[in-house]
Amino acid sequence: MVILHEDADDVLQETFLKAWRNIGRFEGQSSLYTWLYRIAVNESLNFLEKKKRRLLFFSSNHEEEMARYVQHAPEFDGDEVERRLQRALLTLPDKQRLVFQLRYYDELSYEAISEITGTSVGSLKASYHHAAKKVEQSVKEE
Incomplete structure (x- = not known):
């Protein structure tokens, strides 16, 4: 979701800190995996959101910055199709991108995504469908 490895490290650290501080509140109504995933999401x-606000303060476009990063970063050593896919994903709204990534990359069921995001399965299916169409169109246009 966050693209940069360093940012992912920060998010992961915050996720585990929040889980550690709140483990006493874990009620067991879902699996520990789902609970941790929800915190991470x-x-x-x-x-x-915070990063976008900071970049907007300095009059920069977050999606453009990340697209440039994807284009030139050594860790994105995939073929051109993978780079196009990553750039296309950056054009999606954050929540749509999240649903796409959880379903496409993580291969989670809609039911699991529903537990993680607190969104109905029907809404998730529609969101994934719209995201997939936008990504397909964006990749074709490039």
């Missing part, structure tokens, strides 16, 4: 979305 929320931390990722919060991190992205």
Whole structure:
């Protein structure tokens, strides 16, 4: 979700700190995996929102910055199709990108994503469908 490895480290650290501080509140209504995943998702979305606000303050476009990074970063050593896919994902709204990544890359079921995000399965299916169409169109246009 956050693209940069260093940012992912920060989000991961915050996720585990929050889990450690709140383990007493874990009620066991979902699996520990789902609970941790939900914390990580929320931390990722919060991190992205804060980063966008900081970049907007300096009159920069977050998506453009990340697209440039994807284009030139050595850790994105995949073929051109993978780079196009990553750039296309950056054009999606954060929550749509999240649903796409959880379903496409992490291969989670809609039910698991529903538990993680607190969103209905029907909404998730629609969100994934719209995201997939946008990504497909964006990759074709490049």
